[in-house]
Amino acid sequence: MPVAAVLEIDRVSKRYGDVLACDHLTFGVRGGELFGFVGGNGAGKTTTMRIVLGVTAADAGEVRWNGVALDHSARRRFGYLPEERGLYPRMKVLDQLVYLAELHGFGVNEAHRNAETWIARLGLREHRDDEVQKLSLGNQQRVQLAAALVHEPDVLVLDEPFSGLDPIAVDVLAAILRERADTGVPVVFSSHQLDLVERLCDRIGIIRDGRMVACGTVDELRAGSGTTLIVHAPAAAAGWADDVEGVSVVESQDGRTRLRLADGADDQPVLAAALATGPVHEFSRHRPSLTELFCDVVGAQP
Numbered sequence: 001m002p003v004a005a006v007l008e009i010d011r012v013s014k015r016y017g018d019v020l021a022c023d024h025l026t027f028g029v030r031g032g033e034l035f036g037f038v039g040g041n042g043a044g045k046t047t048t049m050r051i052v053l054g055v056t057a058a059d060a061g062e063v064r065w066n067g068v069a070l071d072h073s074a075r076r077r078f079g080y081l082p083e084e085r086g087l088y089p090r091m092k093v094l095d096q097l098v099y100l101a102e103l104h105g106f107g108v109n110e111a112h113r114n115a116e117t118w119i120a121r122l123g124l125r126e127h128r129d130d131e132v133q134k135l136s137l138g139n140q141q142r143v144q145l146a147a148a149l150v151h152e153p154d155v156l157v158l159d160e161p162f163s164g165l166d167p168i169a170v171d172v173l174a175a176i177l178r179e180r181a182d183t184g185v186p187v188v189f190s191s192h193q194l195d196l197v198e199r200l201c202d203r204i205g206i207i208r209d210g211r212m213v214a215c216g217t218v219d220e221l222r223a224g225s226g227t228t229l230i231v232h233a234p235a236a237a238a239g240w241a242d243d244v245e246g247v248s249v250v251e252s253q254d255g256r257t258r259l260r261l262a263d264g265a266d267d268q269p270v271l272a273a274a275l276a277t278g279p280v281h282e283f284s285r286h287r288p289s290l291t292e293l294f295c296d297v298v299g300a301q302p
């Protein structure tokens, strides 16, 4: 696979009646990268992934793989976990995975080998001869994941792959996705589990109303969010920081105040104002979590 392998979503738009599900949406996922695609309910994640896989047609824009607009044969090399899980309910797990690998051009022996490999990796050995419809939801999800992986795809696009998995399966899948990325595959997945996304992903894109509103590493997202200060001054009366230039109070409780420092503003006047109230037990800069960054970006007025 070329080093410059990249999946590009370029100014993709899609309208459903009054709803603009994707609005000139643009981002790229490089080979070897784990990319977390996050956004509130109805933000446009599933629509974007469907467009990437050709399940839904875009009104405008283009999706490219290695610089070339995607066509059917390129998409055959993609692994896709759709939101609407699409397995054959009465087919047995092993048969289903072998069948899917064969559909993607694998010979029968290789298809069997791959199917058995993913059945083992995803903890499905005891279910390999069960009908999919008889499995628990979490185990059906594991089969669906195996179905996305069984043909050794060049690109992975996974719509909420972690949903419904128990904590052990979450760890197994996290390791699998990292491993796939380490072989040069671009991996993009959506999730509402932001702690997991923060822990796992190299870069993250936050989508709101069909538009990419923040994209980068967690540190890059933090850099764009301004500085948060935590001050613990037990004797401070309410409103102690109101007259300090360049800060706004986010919340204040029991002498502990969280403040937002404007870009370029000096934090020392804040410390001086806090000391003027009495003892200061804590004065620190807070590194916001992805969940906090997400709430800032998604909760902000357009």
Ligand SMILES: Nc1ncnc2c1ncn2[C@@H]1O[C@H](COP(=O)(O)OP(=O)(O)OP(=O)(O)O)[C@@H](O)[C@H]1O
Pocket: 016, 019, 020, 021, 039, 040, 041, 042, 043, 044, 045, 046, 047, 048
């Ligand atoms: N087939 C459709 N017909 C009409 N509207 C649609 C269709 N598919 C999606 N939409 C609308 O497009 C918008 C984006 O939906 P989408 O499913 O892409 O969001 P999402 O980010 O995946 O949300 P969630 O996190 O809830 O799964 C929503 O307002 C949704 O109602």
